[in-house]
Amino acid sequence: MTDKKIIPMSDDIEIPPRRPLTLRDVSEASGVSEMTVSRVLRNRGDVSATTREKVLKAAKALGYVPNKIAGALASSRVNLVAVIIPSMSNMVFPEVMTGISEVLDDTPLQPVVGVTNYLPEKEEEVLFEMLSWRPSGVIIAGLEHSDASRAMLRAAGVPVVEIMDVDGEPIDAVVGISHRRAGREMARAIVKSGYQNIGFLGTKMPLDHRARKRFEGFTEALAKEGVEVMDQEFYSGGSALAKGREMTDTILKRSEDLDFLYYSNDMIGAGGLLYCLEKGIDVPGRIGLAGFNGVELLDGLPRKLATMDSGRREIGREAARIIAGRSDGSITEGGQRVELTPKLEPGMTLRRYR
Amino acid sequence: MTDKKIIPMSDDIEIPPRRPLTLRDVSEASGVSEMTVSRVLRNRGDVSATTREKVLKAAKALGYVPNKIAGALASSRVNLVAVIIPSMSNMVFPEVMTGISEVLDDTPLQPVVGVTNYLPEKEEEVLFEMLSWRPSGVIIAGLEHSDASRAMLRAAGVPVVEIMDVDGEPIDAVVGISHRRAGREMARAIVKSGYQNIGFLGTKMPLDHRARKRFEGFTEALAKEGVEVMDQEFYSGGSALAKGREMTDTILKRSEDLDFLYYSNDMIGAGGLLYCLEKGIDVPGRIGLAGFNGVELLDGLPRKLATMDSGRREIGREAARIIAGRSDGSITEGGQRVELTPKLEPGMTLRRYR
DNA sequence: ATCGGAGAGGTTAGCGTTAACAACGCAATA
DNA sequence: TATTGCGTTGTTAACGCTAACCTCTCCGAT
Numbered sequence: 001m002t003d004k005k006i007i008p009m010s011d012d013i014e015i016p017p018r019r020p021l022t023l024r025d026v027s028e029a030s031g032v033s034e035m036t037v038s039r040v041l042r043n044r045g046d047v048s049a050t051t052r053e054k055v056l057k058a059a060k061a062l063g064y065v066p067n068k069i070a071g072a073l074a075s076s077r078v079n080l081v082a083v084i085i086p087s088m089s090n091m092v093f094p095e096v097m098t099g100i101s102e103v104l105d106d107t108p109l110q111p112v113v114g115v116t117n118y119l120p121e122k123e124e125e126v127l128f129e130m131l132s133w134r135p136s137g138v139i140i141a142g143l144e145h146s147d148a149s150r151a152m153l154r155a156a157g158v159p160v161v162e163i164m165d166v167d168g169e170p171i172d173a174v175v176g177i178s179h180r181r182a183g184r185e186m187a188r189a190i191v192k193s194g195y196q197n198i199g200f201l202g203t204k205m206p207l208d209h210r211a212r213k214r215f216e217g218f219t220e221a222l223a224k225e226g227v228e229v230m231d232q233e234f235y236s237g238g239s240a241l242a243k244g245r246e247m248t249d250t251i252l253k254r255s256e257d258l259d260f261l262y263y264s265n266d267m268i269g270a271g272g273l274l275y276c277l278e279k280g281i282d283v284p285g286r287i288g289l290a291g292f293n294g295v296e297l298l299d300g301l302p303r304k305l306a307t308m309d310s311g312r313r314e315i316g317r318e319a320a321r322i323i324a325g326r327s328d329g330s331i332t333e334g335g336q337r338v339e340l341t342p343k344l345e346p347g348m349t350l351r352r353y354r
Numbered sequence: 355m356t357d358k359k360i361i362p363m364s365d366d367i368e369i370p371p372r373r374p375l376t377l378r379d380v381s382e383a384s385g386v387s388e389m390t391v392s393r394v395l396r397n398r399g400d401v402s403a404t405t406r407e408k409v410l411k412a413a414k415a416l417g418y419v420p421n422k423i424a425g426a427l428a429s430s431r432v433n434l435v436a437v438i439i440p441s442m443s444n445m446v447f448p449e450v451m452t453g454i455s456e457v458l459d460d461t462p463l464q465p466v467v468g469v470t471n472y473l474p475e476k477e478e479e480v481l482f483e484m485l486s487w488r489p490s491g492v493i494i495a496g497l498e499h500s501d502a503s504r505a506m507l508r509a510a511g512v513p514v515v516e517i518m519d520v521d522g523e524p525i526d527a528v529v530g531i532s533h534r535r536a537g538r539e540m541a542r543a544i545v546k547s548g549y550q551n552i553g554f555l556g557t558k559m560p561l562d563h564r565a566r567k568r569f570e571g572f573t574e575a576l577a578k579e580g581v582e583v584m585d586q587e588f589y590s591g592g593s594a595l596a597k598g599r600e601m602t603d604t605i606l607k608r609s610e611d612l613d614f615l616y617y618s619n620d621m622i623g624a625g626g627l628l629y630c631l632e633k634g635i636d637v638p639g640r641i642g643l644a645g646f647n648g649v650e651l652l653d654g655l656p657r658k659l660a661t662m663d664s665g666r667r668e669i670g671r672e673a674a675r676i677i678a679g680r681s682d683g684s685i686t687e688g689g690q691r692v693e694l695t696p697k698l699e700p701g702m703t704l705r706r707y708r
Numbered sequence: 709a710t711c712g713g714a715g716a717g718g719t720t721a722g723c724g725t726t727a728a729c730a731a732c733g734c735a736a737t738a
Numbered sequence: 739t740a741t742t743g744c745g746t747t748g749t750t751a752a753c754g755c756t757a758a759c760c761t762c763t764c765c766g767a768t
C-alpha cells in the first residue's frame with residue numbers, strides 16, 4: 001500500500017496499465033484483501049456471494065489474468081504434463097497428442113510438447129528443459145533413453161509414462177504395443193497367405209527403435225518358417241509417398257522374384273501400392289503389400305493396403321489417464337503396464353489364398 | 355544458513371532426496387553461496403574457474419535441475435512463446451511448427467502449443483491459459499478472434515504475431531498470405547486454361563475463415579470473367595482422402611458438365627485425382643483439378659496435382675523471427691506485416707491449352 | 709605508501725501467489 | 739448473559755530464485 005510507483009503520464013483518460021496487473025490491483029479495485037480475491041478466482045474456501053461478485057466484476061473490468069508462475073511457486077503445484085515425442089511431421093504423433101488432449105481436457109492438466117527429432121542428445125535437452133518447469137507428469141515416447149535422461153526421469157519424482165512400445169525395461173509406467181510381436185504377426189500372416197519371396201522397405205533405422213524391433217520380430221518369425229528376407233531397401237528424408245514409389249521401383253528391378261513387400265510404415269506402403277497399380281502389377285496376386293500403423297489416409301487409396309493398427313490415439317488416452325489418475329490421487333500405485341494389441345487389417349493387398 | 359531443517363532419517367548412506375533439490379542444496383554441497391551457484395548455472399557475472407567447476411560438479415552429482423518457475427518469477431522473464439493453432443491433424447500446422455522451431459532453436463525461446471479446434475470459445479480459453487504463464491510472445495493463427503481474445507492479446511504487453519492470413523486488421527504483427535488473392539489467382543489460371551464449368555469442393559467453413567476467403571476471392575475473380583461456380587460440395591470430418599473421392603463422385607454425378615474441380619485443400623484434391631484416374635476420366639483434358647497448400651504428399655501421386663503453395667514453413671519462420679527479434683531487443687518497433695506470395699504450381703492437372 | 713579499480717563472491721529484498729492460521733461478527737445454544 | 743461455533747475475511751510467512759547492491763582482496767600505477 002505504501003510503494004505506489006509514480007509514473008509520469010500524459011493526460012489521456014484511459015491509461016493503459018503498463019505494469020502488469022496483479023492480485024493487488026484487483027483487491028484494491030474491489031476493496032477486499034488479496035487473499036479473498038485469490039479465493040474467489042480459484043473457487044476455493046467460503047466467500048460470500050456478494051463479495052464473490054464484486055471481485056469477479058473488478059477482475060473482469062481490469063482484464064486481470066492470474067499469474068500462474070507465482071501461483072505455481074506458492075502452491076508447488078503445476079498443472080502441466082510434459083509430452084516428449086520424436087517428431088511432429090509423422091502423423092503418428094499428432095494422433096497420440098489428440099488422444100492425450102481428449103483425456104486431459106477433462107482435467108486441470110495441460111499437455112506441453114517437446115520434440116526430439118529422434119536424437120538422444122536432443123531428448124536429454126528437451127527433458128531437462130521441461131523438468132525445469134516441474135510438470136506434474138511426463139509422457140515420453142520409447143523406452144530407449146540416455147543414462148542421464150533416465151536418471152532425470154527417476155529423480156523428477158513425478159509419474160512417468162513411456163509410450164508406443166512395451167519391449168524393454170520401463171522406468172515407471174508403459175503404454176504401447178509390442179513392435180516385435182507386430183512384426184512377428186505380420187510375418188506369419190504373410191507366409192500363411194502363401195508368399196515366399198519377401199522384401200522389406202523401411203527407414204534407415206539406427207535411431208528408430210520401434211521400426212527396428214518390428215523388423216527384428218519380422219525376420220525372427222520368418223526364420224521360424226524357414227523363410228529369409230530376400231531383399232531390403234532403406235530411405236531417409238523426403239516425401240514418404242514418393243520415396244515409397246522410388247524404393248519399390250528399385251527393389252523390384254533388383255529382385256524380380258519378390259512376391260511380397262513389407263513396408264515399415266503406411267505412407268511408403270501407399271507409395272508402393274500406387275506404383276504397383278500404375279505399372280499394372282497384380283496386387284495381391286503377383287505381389288502382396290503391407291504397411292504399418294493404420295493411418296486414416298489408407299481409406300482413400302484405390303485399394304485398401306494391409307496394415308496393422310498401432311492404436312496411437314488409444315495409447316495417448318491411456319497414458320493421459322494414468323497421469324491424470326496419479327495426479328488427482330485416484331491411482332496411488334505406480335509402474336502400470338498397458339499392452340495394447342495391434343490389430344491386423346488385411347485390407348485387399350494380403351490374401352493370395354482364400 | 356540458519357534454518358537448516360532437521361529431517362529424521364534412517365541410517366542409509368544414500369538417502370534418496372525426496373524433497374526436490376534447490377539451489378541451497380547445491381550451494382551447501384559446493385560450499386559457496388546460492389547466488390554464486392545461480393551465477394554459475396546461468397553463466398553470468400564473474401566466477402573463478404575453480405569455483406565454477408566445483409559448483410558444476412556438485413550440481414551434476416546431485417542431479418540438480420533448476421526451477422524455472424522460481425527463476426521466472428524472480429526475473430520476470432519467461433522464455434516461452436505461446437503458439438495457438440486450430441488443429442494438429444491438418445499437416446499444415448505441424449509444418450508451421452517446424453518453421454517456428456527451426457528459428458527458436460537458435461534462441462533461448464521455446465514454443466508452447468495450444469490447440470483450439472477452430473472454436474472461438476476454445477481459443478479464448480487456451481489464450482487465457484497461456485497468457486497466465488506470461489509468455490514472451492504470442493503466435494496465433496488467423497485474424498478473427500473474439501473481442502475478449504483481442505482485448506487479452508492487446509493487454510498482454512508482449513509481441514503478438516497473427517499468422518497464415520493477411521486479409522484483415524491485425525492486432526500487432528502479421529505474417530501470411532492473402533487467401534482472397536490465392537483464390538483469385540487460381541480462378542484466373544483456371545479460366546485462362548480454358549475451363550468454364552467449374553465446381554468447388556471444400557470443408558463446411560463457417561469457422562475456417564481462410565478457406566472462406568479463398569472461396570470468396572475465387573468466385574469474385576470468376577465473376578469478373580463472367581463465369582459462375584456451377585456446383586459445390588462440402589464435407590466435414592473423416593479421412594480427407596476418402597472424402598475427396600466421395601465428394602468428387604457425388605458432384606460429377608450431379609453435374610455432368612463440370613470440367614474443373616477446385617478443392618479447398620490438397621488432401622481432398624488428391625482423393626479426387628485418384629478417383630478420376632480410376633474412373634478413366636481424362637485429367638486434365640476432360641476435367642482439370644486443383645488443390646491448395648502444396649503439401650509434400652503430392653509428390654508421390656500418380657500425377658502432380660495443381661496447387662498453390664501456402665509457404666507454411668516460411669510463415670512459421672518469419673513469425674518466430676519477429677518474436678525472437680523483439681524479445682532480444684534487435685527489433686524495437688511493432689506492427690510488422692509480412693505478406694508472402696503463394697506460388698501457383700500447375701502440376702499436370704491444370705493445362706488444357708498450351 | 710596510497711589509491712583506484714577490477715575480480716570474486718556475499719547479502720538483502722523482493723517477484724505474485726497460496727497455505728496456514730488468526731480474528732472477527734453474528735446467530736444459536738446453554 | 740455467556741458460550742460455542744460457523745461462516746467469512748484478513749495476516750503472515752513461505753515458495754526458489756535473481757537484481758541490485760555491497761564487501762573484500764589483490765595488484766598495478768602513482
